[in-house]
Amino acid sequence: MTRMTVQVSRFEPDAGVSARLVPYEVEVHEGARVLHALYAIHEQDPTLAYRYCCGSGQCGSCAVRVNGKPGLACMTPVVDGDVIEPLDLPVVRDLVVDLVPRIERIAALIPGDRAELPDRETVDAMKDRCDCVECGSCISVCPAVAVSDFAGPTAMRQLERLQVDPRDAEDRVVQARDDGLFNCTSCHACYEACPKDIRIMGKAIERLRAEANRRGFTLPRHLEVSDLVRTTGRSVVRTETPLFERIDPVIEPYGPVRGEVAFFVGCMYSMRLPQTALDAIEVLRRNGIRVVVPMEQVCCGSPLIRTGQLDQLPRVMTINRKAFAPYPVVMTMCAGCGATLKNDYEDLPFRVMDINEVLTEFGIEPPAHLSVTVTYHDPCHLLRGQGISEQPRAFIRQVADLVEMPARCCGSGGGVKSGKPEVAAALGELRREAIAATGAEQVVTSCPFCEFHIAGHTDLPVRNITSLLLEAYRKKDEKEAAASTPPSN
Ligand code: SF4
Numbered sequence: 001m002t003r004m005t006v007q008v009s010r011f012e013p014d015a016g017v018s019a020r021l022v023p024y025e026v027e028v029h030e031g032a033r034v035l036h037a038l039y040a041i042h043e044q045d046p047t048l049a050y051r052y053c054c055g056s057g058q059c060g061s062c063a064v065r066v067n068g069k070p071g072l073a074c075m076t077p078v079v080d081g082d083v084i085e086p087l088d089l090p091v092v093r094d095l096v097v098d099l100v101p102r103i104e105r106i107a108a109l110i111p112g113d114r115a116e117l118p119d120r121e122t123v124d125a126m127k128d129r130c131d132c133v134e135c136g137s138c139i140s141v142c143p144a145v146a147v148s149d150f151a152g153p154t155a156m157r158q159l160e161r162l163q164v165d166p167r168d169a170e171d172r173v174v175q176a177r178d179d180g181l182f183n184c185t186s187c188h189a190c191y192e193a194c195p196k197d198i199r200i201m202g203k204a205i206e207r208l209r210a211e212a213n214r215r216g217f218t219l220p221r222h223l224e225v226s227d228l229v230r231t232t233g234r235s236v237v238r239t240e241t242p243l244f245e246r247i248d249p250v251i252e253p254y255g256p257v258r259g260e261v262a263f264f265v266g267c268m269y270s271m272r273l274p275q276t277a278l279d280a281i282e283v284l285r286r287n288g289i290r291v292v293v294p295m296e297q298v299c300c301g302s303p304l305i306r307t308g309q310l311d312q313l314p315r316v317m318t319i320n321r322k323a324f325a326p327y328p329v330v331m332t333m334c335a336g337c338g339a340t341l342k343n344d345y346e347d348l349p350f351r352v353m354d355i356n357e358v359l360t361e362f363g364i365e366p367p368a369h370l371s372v373t374v375t376y377h378d379p380c381h382l383l384r385g386q387g388i389s390e391q392p393r394a395f396i397r398q399v400a401d402l403v404e405m406p407a408r409c410c411g412s413g414g415g416v417k418s419g420k421p422e423v424a425a426a427l428g429e430l431r432r433e434a435i436a437a438t439g440a441e442q443v444v445t446s447c448p449f450c451e452f453h454i455a456g457h458t459d460l461p462v463r464n465i466t467s468l469l470l471e472a473y474r475k476k477d478e479k480e481a482a483a484s485t486p487p488s489n
């Protein structure tokens with residue numbers, strides 16, 4: 001048996017006081033789960049309210065937050081110091097949340113007059129979407145649920161599963177559209193939280209959006225984006241002289257060549273934020289990395305995939321595949337492009353690396369330290385789409401003081417900024433509050449969509465991580481120049 005102390009959130013709605021964390025010392029067996037600790041606490045204090053049923057990951061009733069992350073209490077190992085709180089939903093008492101309004105929005109199968117059983121292939125195709133145990137974890141982390149009338153990730157999962165089920169008689173695509181299908185920012189927080197690993201964005205929402213597209217329900221602003229890709233190869237209009245008109249196709253480093261990357265620039269850095277891409281190129285040159293920029297490259301296709309407009313996808317994928325085929329390492333600096341190349345393109349003949357991975361792998365010349373406190377915004381498509389979180393933080397710590405804020409979607413992804421601007425703005429305002437709470441002087445991130453959107457929701461400078469590094473290199477150069485200049489008499 002092991003003794004440990006865990007903290008549990010206690011809240012009595014009628015007591016008129018806020019929820020508080022209470023420490024409990026418990027004795028549990030080796031390999032115990034959070035639910036075992038809750039049993040032990042309940043023996044000491046029978047007033048603790050928590051929910052469970054199967055004890056084996058099958059019913060979903062025991063979901064709580066452990067150290068801030070949703071999980072099933074019966075499946076999550078308990079360790080000394082754990083903080084156990086309810087899901088981030090309206091609390092009934094202690095660890096029990098009110099899931100009823102959310103469960104009520106999960107559709108039930110409505111059989112038609114001539115209902116047929118699904119064939120084997122259909123059963124296999126929808127199997128993973130049937131694994132849901134209705135634990136509510138995905139709902140509790142969904143940014144779109146937090147700021148809009150979106151029915152929620154698992155409601156969308158169910159609608160997609162019913163949409164392919166031949167027994168069901170309802171129009172689930174219309175229902176999904178009316179229940180907020182286009183409010184999802186494609187942040188993947190639901191997948192990260194799901195104990196059953198259901199990829200709701202890719203397996204349900206993007207499929208429902210593709211079906212909505214076939215039915216003519218695509219939002220007008222999303223149709224404009226698709227038209228832009230068709231006519232210009234880019235998903236945004238130019239507001240600056242594009243990067244491709246400012247640079248040579250091969251940019252040599254300063255000093256010996258330590259490596260080479262082919263740069264997949266992306267629409268935002270090409271057409272709207274070319275100076276940021278130029279800053280990144282300077283940092284790469286300074287660190288001995290040759291940058292090759294294939295000029296034939298076009299939009300990666302992410303705005304098309306996320307909004308369900310798949311007709312041009314094979315064309316843009318073919319162009320990009322061909323443009324980059326000669327190069328062993330393709331570098332992205334847009335989190336959305338990187339996640340799309342890594343996760344949506346199949347069998348690429350090259351390795352795709354985000355710029356944070358490139359600089360980490362090659363190692364960078366030490367920069368100067370800037371006297372500034374910054375906070376870092378994790379782009380969803382970098383954090384959850386590519387698993388990159390520590391690398392940018394390591395660079396920031398070399399040049400600035402870093403204060404953390406909770407990782408949360410800024411609201412710009414999934415076509416939400418263009419198609420549902422009110423949802424994007426509401427999420428941007430939540431970022432404003434989180435940024436202000438850190439007391440930081442600047443915001444640093446590593447995705448053009450986040451940079452652009454957050455800049456509209458804070459008064460602080462919003463910088464790309466490579467721009468911060470470049471400033472630190474310039475400061476280093478100034479210091480060295482000053483140190484080598486003889487004092488004048
Ligand atoms: S991807 Fe993000 S916004 Fe979309 S349903 Fe999942 S949690 Fe909600």
Ligand code: SF4
Pocket residue numbers: 060131132133134135136137138139153154157190193194195196197198
């Ligand atoms: S989709 Fe996953 S996280 Fe959401 S309710 Fe179902 S099991 Fe829980």
Ligand code: FES
Pocket residue numbers: 051052053054055056057058059060061062063072073074075
């Ligand atoms: S008690 Fe049923 S899933 Fe945990």
